[in-house]
Amino acid sequence: AQSVAQPEDQVNVAEGNPLTVKCTYSVSGNPYLFWYVQYPNRGLQFLLKYITGDNLVKGSYGFEAEFNKSQTSFHLKKPSALVSDSALYFCAVRDMRSNYQLIWGAGTKLIIKP
């Protein structure tokens, strides 16, 4: 079965420290992987995606994600966290079976403390 797991409900990081939000996936075939962010009382916004090529993908707001095929992971990272990064982060993978729709993780709440 195709699935996405975000093992942490919440991640707490001090401002200025590096952050990592974890995502693992299970799909048949080559995955297309995505990260979205949801700020309070807002809809989701696209951050970045991996389709093919370089395993390190750079996205909006200084975020990057590393695709690791052997570990079936696509962790989101940022070298220095900002308080404004506090939000809900969703990992998603493209489902090649169902008209290419996205399969979503349950989300990870990221809290950056001053």
Added chain:
Amino acid sequence: ETGVTQTPRHLVMGMTNKKSLKCEQHLGHNAMYWYKQSAKKPLELMFVYNFKEQTENNSVPSRFSPECPNSSHLFLHLHTLQPEDSALYLCASSPGTSGGTNTGELFFGEGSRLTVL
């Protein structure tokens, strides 16, 4: 501003009411989606329309009725809902749903927070 506008932002309704959620996109996209977002759960895809034709209906109860009169507008008609239907309903759009038009990047509205009493 994402180019996708949802109204109303908040809606409280009784179990016997009939109401509608509206979504409009100004991005020239051909595909539109309804998602249900509940706390600490993955987004649930409800309906997909591509060029006004419904292409996905993920076993959604008939008390939710979608309507897509054109590629820019999407409605979700609600009737005889249950308290467990309380959630954030998100509308999204994308250039298309297949092949090269489906990049996986969705553009979301800010959502309609529905409370069913």
